[in-house]
Amino acid sequence: DITAERHVYDVVVVGAGGAGLRAAIAAHDAGARTAIVCKSLLGKAHTVMAEGGIAAALGNLYPEDNWKVHFRDTMRGGKMLNNWRMAQIHAQEAPARVLELEEWGALFDRTKDGLISQRDFGGHRYARLAHVGDRTGLEMIRTLQQRAVALGIDVFMECTITEILKDGDRVAGAFGYWRESGRFIVFEAPAVVLATGGIGKSFKVTSNSWEYTGDGHAMALRAGAKLINMEFVQFHPTGMVWPPSVRGILVTESVRGDGGVLRNSEGRRFMFDYIPEFFKAETADTEEEADRWYTDKKNNRRPPELLPRDEVARAINAEIKAGRGSPHGGVYLDIASRRDPEFIKRRLPSMYHQFKELADVDITKEPMEIGPTCHYVMGGVEVDADTGAAAVPGLFAAGEVAGGMHGSNRLGGNSLSDLLVFGRRAGLNAAYHAIRTKNNRPRVRDDQVRAAGETVLAPFTSKGGENPYDVQKDLQEVMHNLVGIIRKADELEQALEDIAKLRERAAKVSVHGGRQYNPGWHLAIDLRNMLTVSECIARAALTRTESRGGHTRDDYPMADPEWGTKNIVLSQVDGRIDLAIQPLPEMPDELKALFE
Numbered sequence: 001d002i003t004a005e006r007h008v009y010d011v012v013v014v015g016a017g018g019a020g021l022r023a024a025i026a027a028h029d030a031g032a033r034t035a036i037v038c039k040s041l042l043g044k045a046h047t048v049m050a051e052g053g054i055a056a057a058l059g060n061l062y063p064e065d066n067w068k069v070h071f072r073d074t075m076r077g078g079k080m081l082n083n084w085r086m087a088q089i090h091a092q093e094a095p096a097r098v099l100e101l102e103e104w105g106a107l108f109d110r111t112k113d114g115l116i117s118q119r120d121f122g123g124h125r126y127a128r129l130a131h132v133g134d135r136t137g138l139e140m141i142r143t144l145q146q147r148a149v150a151l152g153i154d155v156f157m158e159c160t161i162t163e164i165l166k167d168g169d170r171v172a173g174a175f176g177y178w179r180e181s182g183r184f185i186v187f188e189a190p191a192v193v194l195a196t197g198g199i200g201k202s203f204k205v206t207s208n209s210w211e212y213t214g215d216g217h218a219m220a221l222r223a224g225a226k227l228i229n230m231e232f233v234q235f236h237p238t239g240m241v242w243p244p245s246v247r248g249i250l251v252t253e254s255v256r257g258d259g260g261v262l263r264n265s266e267g268r269r270f271m272f273d274y275i276p277e278f279f280k281a282e283t284a285d286t287e288e289e290a291d292r293w294y295t296d297k298k299n300n301r302r303p304p305e306l307l308p309r310d311e312v313a314r315a316i317n318a319e320i321k322a323g324r325g326s327p328h329g330g331v332y333l334d335i336a337s338r339r340d341p342e343f344i345k346r347r348l349p350s351m352y353h354q355f356k357e358l359a360d361v362d363i364t365k366e367p368m369e370i371g372p373t374c375h376y377v378m379g380g381v382e383v384d385a386d387t388g389a390a391a392v393p394g395l396f397a398a399g400e401v402a403g404g405m406h407g408s409n410r411l412g413g414n415s416l417s418d419l420l421v422f423g424r425r426a427g428l429n430a431a432y433h434a435i436r437t438k439n440n441r442p443r444v445r446d447d448q449v450r451a452a453g454e455t456v457l458a459p460f461t462s463k464g465g466e467n468p469y470d471v472q473k474d475l476q477e478v479m480h481n482l483v484g485i486i487r488k489a490d491e492l493e494q495a496l497e498d499i500a501k502l503r504e505r506a507a508k509v510s511v512h513g514g515r516q517y518n519p520g521w522h523l524a525i526d527l528r529n530m531l532t533v534s535e536c537i538a539r540a541a542l543t544r545t546e547s548r549g550g551h552t553r554d555d556y557p558m559a560d561p562e563w564g565t566k567n568i569v570l571s572q573v574d575g576r577i578d579l580a581i582q583p584l585p586e587m588p589d590e591l592k593a594l595f596e
């Protein structure tokens with residue numbers, strides 16, 4: 001039965017994380033009839049898990065901080081592959097977005113003078129992350145959600161969008177199903193904002209939850225938009241490694257920002273052995289200087305534990321490979337021997353409880369065992385820097401699902417600010433787009449609705465007999481083993497062959513039972529997206545014959561200046577993934593001068 005209920009809006013926002021909520025508020029404020037659709041319950045989006053904080057050059061602790069320094073840090077962290085215009089807008093607008101959040105009721109931690117407190121994070125020159133203990137994302141979601149609900153924006157929860165609908169070249173709406181009943185739903189809308197977050201569930205060890213199957217990435221591709229930066233996947237250096245049931249769960253970078261250090265099985269503080277040339281001038285080279293930095297940042301350089309995430313993740317990986325890892329295949333993160341228990345419990349309350357409850361480890365007394373975990377995708381929908389518009393008229397993207405802002409590597413804290421800055425811009429411009437179509441609204445075509453419904457129902461009639469969970473598990477192994485932190489050509493080629501075979505298996509997935517809350521069926525639907533995104537990552541990773549940021553090639557260990565000027569762009573043509581190489585937008589001279 002492919003009948004579907006219908007709803008008419010101006011703007012439909014897919015996703016209720018920070019980007020989606022901020023976009024919806026902006027679209028609503030611009031006068032658009034707006035709906036938010038999300039796969040899980042409101043308040044469950046990934047953003048709620050964000051711990052460390054929101055990066056914004058407020059200059060509360062260091063008056064010398066300003067958008068130019070933040071811009072420079074962001075570009076350097078991304079190894080200059082960022083879309084410069086996005087990095088500029090982000091650095092310029094983040095402070096206003098944080099203050100606005102405060103105005104809307106967010107309660108940030110404070111300095112002694114009553115200003116919003118800011119904490120240190122890797123790659124940021126000055127203490128810059130506005131935070132609420134280690135529960136910043138929760139406060140951000142709470143604030144935005146309260147506002148969205150107070151404004152009367154309609155929310156469709158536990159509702160998964162599976163396809164963008166089009167009228168000719170233009171967006172006409174979105175098709176989806178209610179997770180509980182399995183019934184179909186069609187949104188008629190001239191503007192759709194994708195804010196669906198990340199792709200982590202394609203990897204075996206990840207900090208991401210079940211929702212992050214790259215739906216937005218894959219739907220955008222199918223609708224005719226392009227993806228960039230897909231070879232760049234961020235492996236966060238510190239995920240839990242033990243016990244197995246919690247493997248991958250994030251241990252916030254704030255542990256290191258607040259004094260935690262990394263040690264190998266020999267007790268050596270090994271990060272001093274891994275300071276790359278690029279960051280030598282600003283990184284301490286003795287333990288004494290590194291330790292002095294926590295109290296005197298003006299006269300000392302930063303500890304190497306606070307190098308950008310890609311550097312730290314690779315160093316940990318190398319130590320484990322060299323046989324100097326901890327018993328469960330990680331290394332040690334030690335704050336217990338460095339800070340008193342009161343400080344740890346006050347600054348890192350969630351971490352304290354997380355380890356106590358999940359691993360029976362008291363982090364005020366013992367070191368944590370940690371290792372790299374797939375955390376964030378830099379790659380995403382190619383958008384116009386100023387408006388968040390994708391190549392398809394009426395399609396917008398913001399937050400983790402959008403590409404360009406973070407280049408080859410994202411700095412911690414720069415995601416939450418990205419969500420606010422570009423969520424707002426995408427929402428506003430989606431509303432403007434909708435208003436412009438007032439007398440010429442696109443129409444949802446019945447044949448597209450029928451086709452979308454049939455695709456989703458196929459696993460019920462398939463006689464292939466494949467189990468969706470088996471295919472997912474095998475895909476996660478392939479991505480973990482062959483497309484992980486360290487990559488090489490033959491392994492990536494193998495991965496692509498394996499993914500092609502998994503695609504054949506996915507086409508034969510059969511599910512049992514009915515349409516009412518059937519998780520096996522839901523996974524069967526998501527698999528298609530996971531496979532598309534995985535293929536994009538592997539294809540781009542094979543093509544980029546250099547190492548840069550979140551992409552490390554064992555067979556090409558150095559950054560190649562030629563590649564430093566190019567983006568890999570993926571599109572979908574006749575169901576096949578197409579790859580092209582395109583020059584980066586040129587940075588204007590006045591911004592170039594900041595790097596001299």
Ligand code: FAD
Nearest residue numbers: 015016017019039046047050052161197399400413415416
């Ligand atoms: P999300 O918050 O991921 O929300 C995605 C939304 O899309 C959800 O509502 C989901 O239900 C919905 N959705 C997805 N697919 C569909 C579909 N098909 N149909 C309908 N709805 C769909 N960043 C920082 O800057 N600072 C930090 O301190 C920080 N800490 C982090 C800690 C953890 C544990 C993790 C995992 C990430 C952290 N990050 C941090 C990264 C940051 O939290 C995320 O990148 C960011 O929250 C993503 O926000 P978003 O709005 O793009 O999407």
